[in-house]
Amino acid sequence: MALLTVSGLGVTIGTLSPLDDVSFEAHKGEILGLVGESGSGKSLTAMAVMGLLGRIGGRVSSGSILFDGQELVGLRDSSYRRLRGKRIALISQNPMTSxxxxxxxxxxxxxxxxxxxxxxxxxxxxxxxxxxxxxxxxxxxxxxxxxxxxxxxxxxxxxxxxxxxxADPDLIIADEPTTALDVTIQAQIIQIMVDLVRARDLALILITHDMGVVAQACNRVVVLYAGRVAETNTTQAIFASPCHPYTASLIGCIPSRDQAEGTLLGIPGTVPGVLNYPKGCRFHPRCGDAMQVCARTVPPTTAQPTGSVACHLHEVVT
Amino acid sequence: MSALVSLLGLTRDFSTGSGFLKARRVMRAVDDVTLDIPRGSVTGVVGESGCGKSTLGRLVLRLISASSGSVTYDDTDLGTLSPGAMRKMRRNMQMVFQDPYSAIDPRYTIRRTLLEPYQVQRTPLPDAEARLQELMSMVGLNPDLAASxxxxxxxxQKQRVGIARALALNPSFLVLDEPTASLDVSIQAQIIALLEGLQRDLGLTYLFISHDLSLVRYFCDQVVVMYMGRVVEVLPKARDTPHHPYAQALTNSHFEPDPTRRKQVQILKGEIPSPFNLPPGCAFAARCPAATPLCHSDRPALESASSGHQIACHHPQG
Known part of the structure; x- marks a missing residue:
């Protein structure tokens, strides 16, 4: 059974809805990668699980966060305080300021x-x-x-x-724990965390934008784009046969070992901000495979052999 | 291929201000760097923070002066030029900075930013609007943004403006100081593809400073590995296997975006030495798995091993 089950999580800050219908599970003894570019909602998801949205004027507007059988949405602050640091711990991005x-x-x-x-x-x-x-x-x-x-x-x-x-926590959320560090140090810290998860049967949510770190360390991956889950799958499947065009493009942005010159493309356009999320699929303006339907309707999440994807290309035709 | 830029024994010291009770302390940020940058090629400089790679970039353009050593551009020793002559020279050599947010003036329109080099260099520009359009389309910016x-x-987009400004006076040499480090990966790949196309089309020569090994391997011809202000290895081709233990540690710390190529990280022992108090021998000796007493006492010189390949190590590996 999953230690943490997030389902249909939506977050609002004032009149903005930066996070929409986010679902995933974290299991003991596993590293779950939460991947996306800036503004995709990675850190916001972490804050929602930690019950810290109030600090930035946000709140959970829909969905549930189930931790070890306990509903965390709507939990009183005094109860949250007994969880935070004890059963759920946070490792933040910048060790210089934490x-x-x-x-x-x-x-x-x-x-x-x-x-x-x-x-x-x-x-x-x-x-x-x-x-x-x-x-x-x-x-x-x-x-x-x-x-x-x-x-x-x-x-x-x-x-x-x-x-x-x-305090011997069951779940650790690490928000870009190595981004501020040099590569040789990053490799050490990632190795330490992989060893810890194995030795202590921890559940670790690793938030990162680095697909190299994901490939090295994670068991499963959740790919976020503009506040929604684009795809979740095992790390092997994400890299071997990505379903969502965004996942495929994101992997394609890092030159591989033997990539020929002049073949690096990037993704056209920019990541949209919360004020101008496009209608329909939020990736459609940058997507090479976009169809008419993509601009109109939000793609439903469909099951895949080992994961799920939210893309009209993979919609089951009935 | 002849060298466009040659560095000879380039050295730069920085000192902390001496006070009443405090002795003046000197650190050598760049130590005796001798290097040829071949015309029409991309030379990469890699290393961790504090290794002197950015200082090297600034020295090459004489944005800061060298403590000793020389920079020769196209057979002209930059150190012998008067300030006026140096300013004239700068039209040939430009820089693209790491952080596009602070590298362009927030109170200038894009138009004014891109035309400023012509005023500074007192270069007449008969048709400013046409040149502006040309520059903006060269870097993939919509010319309508000129008034923004x-x-x-x-x-x-800001980084594209930074690149367009660097190209305004048709330079032949660009120093790129981590031009994509502050950008999202999908944008990073766009910018690298742009720089690659410009280099090919305009026959530019680049000095590309980066800590990202997958970018360097993809983008560069020759690669220079720096540690504690010194060049430890020069690889004539970016994809060559390094032989210096530090260069190998860097490569080993780099995670491929491929879960089938996970690696067991060899954790480097020891700490990075203080730049104010470098050991007499090899700066890497304290952390090196292959170090012998010789390494702790004698500093290895940078020597040619084979054509174009140079290494500063008493015990090259593999």
Whole structure:
């Protein structure tokens, strides 16, 4: 059974509806990739699951978020507070801003288990150092007393991961965890997260725009475009035989190992903003396979052997 | 192929301001770089943040002055030119910046931005409107946008304006400093395709600075790998296999958008050394799996291994 089931999720901010009918499942021991370009609604989805939409004046307008059998939509803030950090943890994009610059990093990790696991101070410290060692942070005892500015970006991101793990969560949402990091460091952090999911039977939602990271790490993929799900499938199927033209174009935007010169195309036009989402299929103005119907009606989501796609090309003719 | 631009022992130091109690500290951002940039080709510079690749780009155009060494453009030593002569020279060599949001003046219309180079260079332009139209269509911009301001344009369109401005005076050499790093992948591929077409049609020479290995492999002829301000390897063809352990680590850290080619990441040990306090030997020695005592004491020189291939390593791999 899925640990997290999001179905028909819609989000509104004021009069805008940036997210529309988003559905997916996250399973234990699996990495789910949430992929899309800027403005596709990746981070908004994460905020909806974390119950943080209120902070930006947004709210869930439709659908449900079922976490381990519990409905999260409409949950009281006090109940949410017991979930956040304890059972659902967030790793945000920029490790430079997710740590408090004037608090020792050890204290920042400790406070998670002090609060959520009600450990004693020495026990919390021992637990933090143990976690830091598991994340291959060298000289963990010394660094426990260090301040964030004394660490490199990759090391800071490991501290943020240690904080996320401190209360033994079941679900971790990582929002572009390696975007701010160099490639060699990115590779290390991704490897660490893949190992963690296996070792701890975690469910991890990995939000990224990097198809290389998706191919390397994810079990399943949800492709978002302009606030809707274009396609979901296993990673193998997404890359081997993408159903949605957007997925295919997105993969085609990264030059492959032996791509011939002059064959890189990109996708014409730009990603629409929430104020000017096109009618019908939101990808149709940029789509090479667009038909008349695409400009008129929203494509229904149809099942595929291992996933689903929302495209008129794959509509079942009855 | 003859070299259009030649760098000889190019070096640049930066120092932190000395205070009453603080000693002046010097870091060498670019260290003794000697390189030929062949006419009509694309030379890629790769490396992680802080390796000196952007500083190198600025030195080549003399946007900042070198601490020592020289830049020769078409047999003219740029260091010997008077400021006036250097300004004249600049019409031949232009730059496209990483962030199109800050590289063009928000209070100038596109028209004014694109015609400004002619005023700066005091170049008469008999038919400004025709040239404007020509420039805009060259970079795939609708000429109707000439009266618009940057805030009315998308990121991709702004970068096209940046490219058009660089091309205004018909230069033969462009430094492209991560021109697609702040763009979405679908737009990134458009811009690379545009740069590729312009290079072919106008016979331009590019210095392409990037941290993205799949772009470099696709787009470049010769590739220069930098680490801590030094060139560690020069590959005559972008798709050649690197032999320097650092260049190999970079390649190994790059994830292919192909789930059938997942890799086990070899985690580099050790930390990036402080640029203020570089070890006497090879800067990579502390993290290198193949390092010997020699590497810690003696700095390897950049030497030719085979035709066009240069490497600075005591123990080249594979």
């Amino acid at each position: 740590l408090d610059p004037i608090v020792r990093i050890g204290a920042q990790i400790d406070q998670v288990s002090l609060l959520h696991l009600r450990l004693s101070k020495p026990a919390a410290k021992a637990r933090s150092i143990d976690l830091m060692q598991q994340l291959r942070i060298p000289d963990a005892e010394t660094l426990h007393r260090a301040y964030p500015h004394q660490l490199s970006g990759g090391m800071k991101q490991r501290i943020v991961i240690a904080m996320a793990l401190a | 301001y940057p805030h009315q344009l998308s990121g991709g």
